[in-house]
Amino acid sequence: MDTLNIGGNERDRFYRYKMPKLISKIEGKGNGIKTVVPNMSDIARSLSRPPTYPTKFFGCELGAQVKTDEKTDRYIVNGAHDAPKLQELLDVFIKKFVLCGGCSNPETDLIITGKNAHQKIILDCKACGQRTEVDMRHKLVTYILKHPPTPIKGKGKKEMKSKKNGDEEAESPTSPTRGDSAEGSEDEFTKHIVAEASKLPTADQVADDDNWAVDTSEEAVAERLKDLSIDMEDDLEPHESLDVWIKENPGAKNNDVYKKIKELGISKDTDLVLKYLIINLFPEDLQKVDIEKQINKRVKLFQKFVTSADDQLALLGATEELLAQRKELLESKILGAILMNYYQNDLLEEEVFQAWIEGAANSSKYKGLFKRNVSIANVDKVINQEIREKAKPFAKWLEEAEEDDE
Template sequence: MAGFVNIRRDVDDKFYRYRMPVLLTKIEGKGNGIKTVVPNMSDVARALSRPPTYPTKFFGSELGAQTTVDEKNDRYIVNGAHDATRLRELLDAFIDKFVLCGSCKNPETDLIITKNEMIVRDCKACGERTSVDMRHRLSTYILKNPPKKKGKKNKGGHAEAPSPSSEVNGVAASGENGDAEAEAGSEDEMMKRIKSEASELKAESQLADEGWSADTSPEAVKARIGAVAAGMGNLALTGGGEDESDEDADSPYTQLGNWVVDNSGASAVDVFKKVQELGIEKKHKAVRVLVQTLFTGEIIAEIPTYIAIFQKMVTSEKHQKSLLGGIERLAGLDHPELIASIPKILMEFYQADVLEEEVVLSWGTHVSKKFVDKETSKKVRKASEPFLKWLAEAEDDEEDAE
């Protein structure tokens, strides 16, 4: 039987109110199919008042490993062999980032998503509301899979976990999501977040290597405009169900492409404002135009600066296919030197939860002339094989686990 430890393991007080089961692990399989099962993940998550999928996905993100979640059979798996000590350390990190109050460090919190898509920890002990790190990959997962409201049941038919205070003291925790929505700001708040994240990431990239910055000399800009103009003329070939009126020289997509090129180096928030101004923030074709015009031959260094835009705009399989189409055009036509970097490009978008493995695997096995000629399409997919192989092996491991 597993014992119990303080939720804050740095607290030695044996009378500490907030406790959780010791995280257990079990190694299964061998070779490429080896995996680590956490048999008591549900019990640990219940003590933290968080869905068990959150710490599981956190482990996968921190370890760079695929995860398998089977709520019906209560199985939570991280691919690879990971010892219990390492996972307990990562659990401590999860608790610090997504459970403990940022003010009083009390675990008696609920996660709330505001209207402007910020995640805050609502503390029942001190009343403070503190935000989590929105740049962490788990934050994106939480936005797409928000915590259930109190009293509702999860997919497995079990009621959601009570807060740590109610588990220890027997008193039901209060606090509804309604207050958070009252605090929700306007779209400008979301813009401020994008701008803040993008500026920080951009600054880090520039400090790491000055050579990564895009060439904005008049000659380079002129050459880029010429390349994009040639590509924009072919947008009509990739309408994908859009109105014919969207495909002429005055279409919002052409306007967006020209604006991005004319304003080379524009911030993420300015680009998104332009997309909104044109009323195409929900259109999949806008995603492709942004890929073709925002990025240059230094796309690997540029993605962090603009990734928040794609996390906001890519909301369906059709959007993902448009994104992949933009990558095909960018690497296959505008910057052939990027062909060898296709696996890295796909990995950047995949790790940011913009691309899903099912969509990428399907794309990789079907040569298409929708965005580029057949030969170029084959070349891009051939270059992506290392990434596709990695995804397929990870998927096979998950199927074996199920």
């Protein structure tokens, strides 16, 4: 396996701190595409950090949902991300959460100090002895404080052992005194060991008393997966939790979806709510005839959030992101059917559509139509242009329909 220097000069072949080169594997397609990092555990071991830390860091930097399962050694970042891009982000993680701020040595431990609002994360360097504080403004800090690193292996045990030995020497009635002979002391000590050993359970007793088997029934596995998903959901932002919930409950009724949005406290975040409602609107095996059915299924829910020109623009922005992820929907007839159903269900007005297709929502031509800056998805310019090209047949239909009305 290729190795890289950890925060050192890449040209120095004799640098002592090495880590494996990151490997990425893209799985799935469409809206379910994801990137797996098969050697995340090896990388994390080299950095002396839990593998969940760099994985969560990727999610923070990429704005993507992540899933970590230490039992199965599987670390996933949603979306398609190539190895060089993730390696670059890993280097940023190393700089922020691994390298000593004084000597830039990676031989550091993370220590959490203080309580509640005064908590700080310190990098304790074993090389130079310096302690430096990490940037507490980064999103990963919240996760680290919720999931602190485990104590350094060996250190706690050593202290406990020395303490235990000290207690035994002070309290044990068989400890040799200054007046005892060497031979007598050895006999008493041997007797003490034999007496303690006789109290330990035999192999048969262990087998009878403890059941080490893991319940592999469907119910037990489902329960463990449920617990795991709850743990992961606790680390998500509210809108990410909505995304996960909709994916897990594709057949949920509109009232149940609305209650979940209210429960997460994001009912006023129209742009984000519309984004995840639209992205999860169509199944992977969508046929043209299903478009009207799928939109009609959620139209009453959409109408609760699309109440202004700004909301209509957010709806189109969410649709752009859907089309960027699902390029098979970019066929002109499919996009036309989507836009037509928006229009027929009063979710889209002609003037808003015209401003969107011209890419001129902020121009003086449409001054007064939009009252706020809508958070539209960041879509590649080439795809953005392609979407508008595919939408032109619908624009032409609107123009002809207006002429017929006249």
